[in-house]
Amino acid sequence: MGEGKTEAAMYLADSWMAQAKQKGCYFALPTMATSDQMFSRVKDFLNARYSDEHINLMLLHGHAALSAEFESLKNKKHTFSAEDVYGEEGYDGATAAAVASEWFTYRKRGLLAPFGVGTVDQILLAVLQTRHVFVRLFGLANKTIIIDEVHAYDTYMTTLLERLLEWLAALGSSVVILSATLPAERKNALLTAYKTGLNKSESDISVKLAEVKYPRISWVGEGGLNAKTIGTSPQSQKKLNLEWVDGNLPTGNGAFELGKKLQGVLSDGGCVAIICNTVDKAQRVYLALKPYFPEKDAGDGYPELDLLHARYLYGNRKEREERTRLRFGKPGGMVICEDGINRPVCRPWKAVLVATQIIEQSLDLDFDLMITEMAPVDLLLQRAGRLHRHTQDRPQKLGKPALWICKPELNNDVPNFDGGTEAVYDSHIILRSWLAIRGKMEIKIPDDVEELIEEVYGELECPEGIAEETKRKWEESRRKQIDDIEEEKNEATERCIKRPRFNGQIWRVTYEPREENDPTLHKAYQALTRLSGLAVNVICLHNRESSTFLDKYHTVSVNLDSCPDIDVIRKLLRCSVSITHRSLVKQIIDNPKNIIPFAWRAAPLLRHHYVVWFDEDGICTDDFLYFQLRLNDEIGIVIQKLDNRRPYAQL
Numbered sequence: 167m168g169e170g171k172t173e174a175a176m177y178l179a180d181s182w183m184a185q186a187k188q189k190g191c192y193f194a195l196p197t198m199a200t201s202d203q204m205f206s207r208v209k210d211f212l213n214a215r216y217s218d219e220h221i222n223l224m225l226l227h228g229h230a231a232l233s234a235e236f237e238s239l240k241n242k243k244h245t246f247s248a249e250d251v252y253g254e255e256g257y258d259g260a261t262a263a264a265v266a267s268e269w270f271t272y273r274k275r276g277l278l279a280p281f282g283v284g285t286v287d288q289i290l291l292a293v294l295q296t297r298h299v300f301v302r303l304f305g306l307a308n309k310t311i312i313i314d315e316v317h318a319y320d321t322y323m324t325t326l327l328e329r330l331l332e333w334l335a336a337l338g339s340s341v342v343i344l345s346a347t348l349p350a351e352r353k354n355a356l357l358t359a360y361k362t363g364l365n366k367s368e369s370d371i372s373v374k375l376a377e378v379k380y381p382r383i384s385w386v387g388e389g390g391l392n393a394k395t396i397g398t399s400p401q402s403q404k405k406l407n408l409e410w411v412d413g414n415l416p417t418g419n420g421a422f423e424l425g426k427k428l429q430g431v432l433s434d435g436g437c438v439a440i441i442c443n444t445v446d447k448a449q450r451v452y453l454a455l456k457p458y459f460p461e462k463d464a465g466d467g468y469p470e471l472d473l474l475h476a477r478y479l480y481g482n483r484k485e486r487e488e489r490t491r492l493r494f495g496k497p498g499g500m501v502i503c504e505d506g507i508n509r510p511v512c513r514p515w516k517a518v519l520v521a522t523q524i525i526e527q528s529l530d531l532d533f534d535l536m537i538t539e540m541a542p543v544d545l546l547l548q549r550a551g552r553l554h555r556h557t558q559d560r561p562q563k564l565g566k567p568a569l570w571i572c573k574p575e576l577n578n579d580v581p582n583f584d585g586g587t588e589a590v591y592d593s594h595i596i597l598r599s600w601l602a603i604r605g606k607m608e609i610k611i612p613d614d615v616e617e618l619i620e621e622v623y624g625e626l627e628c629p630e631g632i633a634e635e636t637k638r639k640w641e642e643s644r645r646k647q648i649d650d651i652e653e654e655k656n657e658a659t660e661r662c663i664k665r666p667r668f669n670g671q672i673w674r675v676t677y678e679p680r681e682e683n684d685p686t687l688h689k690a691y692q693a694l695t696r697l698s699g700l701a702v703n704v705i706c707l708h709n710r711e712s713s714t715f716l717d718k719y720h721t722v723s724v725n726l727d728s729c730p731d732i733d734v735i736r737k738l739l740r741c742s743v744s745i746t747h748r749s750l751v752k753q754i755i756d757n758p759k760n761i762i763p764f765a766w767r768a769a770p771l772l773r774h775h776y777v778v779w780f781d782e783d784g785i786c787t788d789d790f791l792y793f794q795l796r797l798n799d800e801i802g803i804v805i806q807k808l809d810n811r812r813p814y815a816q817l
Contacts, residue, residue, distance in 0.1 A: 167346045167551025167611070169381070169402045172204070172314070175342045176211050179310040182340050190280030191310045194289050196318045198227045199476075199487050199524050204314075205283040206502060207530075212281060226277070226284025229480055229739060277305030286313060286323075287695040293329045294661050294693040295676045307337040315527040316356070317345045317544050321651045322697040324352060325658035328359035329665070335363025336666035346381070346551070347544035347615065349623035353384065361386045363666055380616035398612050401557060404567050406550055406609040413539065413572025415454050424451075424537070424572075425458035428518065434561040435516040436534040437494055441549050442522055443539045444586035445475045449801045452520040464514040466493060474521040478802040479706060481740030487524075493517060494531040497558050513558075525552065532556045534564035539572050540583055542591055543599040543622045546571070547615060569609075574600065579633035592650070594643035597636075598622045601629060654697060661693065700751040703775045705742045706797060708782070716741055718782050718797070726763040726777070735771050742775060747805055750793050754778065757788065 179191045193208055195201040205225045212221045224230075277288060278301070289311060292302035311334055319327060334341050343356060364387070378384070378393040385392055412423040428438065442448040452473040461470035472493075474486045484504060491501045495511040502508050525531055526548050532555040538546060546569070554560070554567040574581040581600050588596065602621045603609075609618070620626075628640045664675045707724070708715045716722040716737055724734060745751055754776055766772040779787045784797035796804040 167402070167548060168555045169346070169399060171344045171346070172207065173211075175312045175314075175344060176208065178342060179312060179340075180215060182310050186340065187308075188310050188340060189308045190282075191312065192277065192282040192284070192289065192306065194284065194286040194311065194313045196286060196315050196527055197524065198229060198285060200314070200527055200529055201225065201227050201284050202484075202487065203491065203529055208281070208283050221281060222279045223281040223283070224279040226282055226288045229742075230284070277302050279305075280309075286319070286327075289313075289330060290323065290326045290695040291693060293326055293333060293663050294695070295663055295678055296693045297676075299663060299676055303333060303337065306334060306339055308339060310340045310342065312342045312344065314344045315548075316343050317347045317349075317352075317548070318527055320697070321654040322658045323695065324355070325655050326662065326695065328355060329658075329662045331356060331359040332363035333663075333666050335360045336365075347547050347619055349544075349619050350616075351623065351625075357384060357386045357391065361391070364388065365667070366390075381612050402611065404554065404611050406553070406611055407566055407568040408603065408606055408608060409568060409570050410573040411537070411570045413451075413537075415450055422454045422458065425455050428455070428537075429458050431535065431563050432516055432518075432561075434563055436561045436564045437513065437516070437532075438518045438535045438537065439494075439525060439531070439533040439549075439552060440518065440520045440537040441526060441539065441541075442520065443541060443584065443590050445477045445522055445802070446805070447539070447584065447586055448473065448475050448520050448522050449804065452801060455518065455520065459518055464517050466512050466514040466517075468493060468514065468517075470514075470517055472517065472519050473801060474519060474524060475802060476522065476524055477743060477745075477805075479740065479797075480742050482799065482802070490519065490521075490525065490531065491529070494519065494533060496530050496532065496556055499530075530555070532558070534560050535568055535570070537570040537572070539587060540574055540581075540596060540600060541587070542595045543602055543618050546599070546603070547609075547611075547618070550609075550611075571603075578635045580635045580639055592643075592647055594640070594647040595622060597640060597643055601632070601636075657697060698746070700748060700755075701744050701746045702751045702754050703742055703744050704754060704778045705738050705772075705775050706780055706803075707741065707777055709779050709787070710782075718780065718784055720782070727765055729765045729768045730772070735769060738772065738775075743803060745803075747793070750791070750795075750805060753791050753793070757791065 175193075176191075179188070182188045183191070193204055195204050202225070205223075209223055212223060277292070282288075289302075289306060292299060292306055313327070316324075316327070331341060341360060345353075366386075366388075379395045381398060382393050382395050411427060414423070416422045432438065440451060442451055452471065455471055459471040464470040468489055472486070472490070474483075474490055476483065478486060488501060488503055492503075492509060492511055493514055494517075495501060497511060497513070499511045500508045501511065519525070519533075523545070526545060529552070531552045533552055534554070536549055536553045538549050541549070550567070550569050553569065574583050576582070581597065583593075583596055583600075599622050602618055609615075628637055628644075632640075664670070668675060708718050708720060710720050713720075714724050714726055716724055722737070724730070724738065730738065745754065762773065762776055766775070778795065780795075780797055781787050786795035788795075792808050794804075794806045794808050796806070798804055
């Protein structure tokens with residue numbers, strides 16, 4: 167972690183473009199936030215490499231049109247609108263012209279550009295059965311595809327990735343896969359998939375790689391399979407001190423033990439990150455810490471205590487991501503802000519950032535202390551990768567890298583993890599991770615990394631000497647894990663296009679095309695790149711006396727009866743948020759009061775966004791929902807179940 171894999175991958179891609187005549191490069195990241203920051207790094211690299219040329223670099227994710235970095239590269243003032251196009255209408259009644267126009271938005275045509283940065287979802291769509299899948303495959307052919315943080319992908323996404331690797335090999339594309347914490351079984355499967363796409367016969371990959379010490383580079387190509395151990399720089403060699411801490415939230419007016427402990431350790435200053443596994447938990451931890459860190463200015467113009475997660479309105483989220491990079495980024499680095507101005511990284515004397523997994527991967531951030539909820543061991547190591555990442559002065563109390571882990575409650579020696587944690591992560595992997603590190607006082611990096619990964623993800627039996635209740639939980643969670651893995655593999659296989667050397671009729675490659683953007687359909691009919699649950703994009707608007715406004719002060723009005731121009735679309739998307747709460751998503755989709763305005767069906771960037779209405783107090787005015795939605799500029803959208811309501815379908 168932090169050793170320079172990203173830069174190495176960019177230099178390798180550049181070398182392949184020169185020597186192997188690759189026609190471009192796409193950098194795939196796990197999230198929008200990581201894509202935005204990587205876009206900046208790739209742009210800087212390309213500007214230096216091709217200083218006298220105009221470079222076509224695209225940013226690909228759902229809100230790419232709003233990225234300040236992307237805006238700085240283009241002068242486009244309107245969206246393309248096709249006319250008199252013959253073809254099928256959209257599932258939502260949109261005209262064939264509107265459907266065609268969507269292919270000229272950044273998200274869909276972007277893979278055709280020579281250089282691109284975006285979410286991994288954009289390339290996974292290239293192997294899902296959709297109507298225009300061959301356009302995406304054409305866009306990826308003969309390019310170098312760099313896929314970062316592959317350890318973060320579940321069985322479903324990994325199965326899609328394996329099929330994608332077969333196609334990329336067959337299409338003459340080179341691939342660079344980056345991870346510091348990838349289990350051996352998964353690594354071997356990915357190498358095998360690419361080898362299959364090359365139509366190469368090779369002896370068992372796992373046997374060949376078993377003797378090569380971590381950290382390593384492994385590769386397969388026309389010359390066969392090989393691997394090499396890579397030396398580690400002194401900066402990346404560290405002893406990570408582990409400490410189990412009380413992370414329980416206070417009840418009533420009680421003290422927050424974690425807040426008191428943090429106050430003491432930060433008496434001489436320091437920058438701390440607290441990573442929570444859910445948005446709800448992050449919001450509650452932030453509020454519990456406010457009495458302990460009340461300062462509104464930490465000396466850099468921003469508050470001592472800050473919060474970052476994905477349930478802010480997009481405009482607010484971008485501002486928070488920007489200041490996170492400005493405060494905790496690489497010393498001497500620059501961040502291009504929404505106003506288009508490059509500003510230097512300025513580290514505060516003392517600051518606490520409460521965040522979700524949004525800061526866990528790919529973001530080049532540096533903290534003096536990391537506090538985390540329990541998570542799979544590979545993700546704990548990734549979180550620790552943001553700890554003492556760069557060489558700089560640190561407070562004496564935080565001079566050594568330390569990872570504080572919130573200890574779970576024990577019941578007969580069986581750990582009870584937070585409900586949100588087990589909803590996000592596989593319960594068997596969480597249990598094995600806890601067993602692997604519960605007795606450790608330190609982790610040596612890189613020496614202990616692979617051993618820990620394999621202890622959690624390898625094919626090992628239930629360890630001896632643990633309590634009977636713990637053993638029972640191990641066996642029950644393992645059985646469920648096996649069933650879940652099989653189900654996810656089947657789901658992915660059902661949605662995949664045929665293999666590259668499929669010898670049937672070509673129309674059978676996409677025999678059952680799915681819809682890409684329709685959350686109203688059953689998941690069996692959707693081209694899903696992730697099985698992490700339904701998500702719906704909503705735009706939060708305010709109404710008063712039959713008029714619609716973008717803000718609670720009713721100063722910026724918007725007309726929903728006409729197709730908006732690009733400037734209005736930008737303003738609307740800044741008021742958008744992706745809702746992933748499973749029960750709430752279904753209610754928003756089914757609720758007759760939450761609509762997609764008819765006029766938006768002709769706007770490619772808006773035609774899949776629902777409207778949710780709020781009053782001047784920021785409270786959702788929809789009586790049909792049995793959750794209360796509250797807009798809060800400080801902590802984001804708050805979702806609270808209302809016990810006195812029931813789903814309208816049951817009324």
